[in-house]
Amino acid sequence: MTVLLLVIPIALSLGTLGLSAFLWALRNGQFDDIEGAEYRVLRDD
Template identity: 70%
Template structure:
């Protein structure tokens, strides 16, 4: 029963330490953009294909 005198304050202090860590992360911007990286991977960074007429001209000039 005497161990409860040690474990209860220890559990409360660990809980407060976790809460302080979470509040610090929240204020420092760790949780600002959760979906940005997940959606950014879906966009293609390649250049769009040229219009159809430009392909014919480049083939003729190379021959």
């Protein structure tokens, strides 16, 4: 039972950390150009 007092805050903090990392990536434009990447792979520079 005392393990839950340790595991629950760790799980909540890791979830918050993951959500904040996702929101940071979303705000910085990491997911903007989804279709362009598939064409850049095929282009020979």
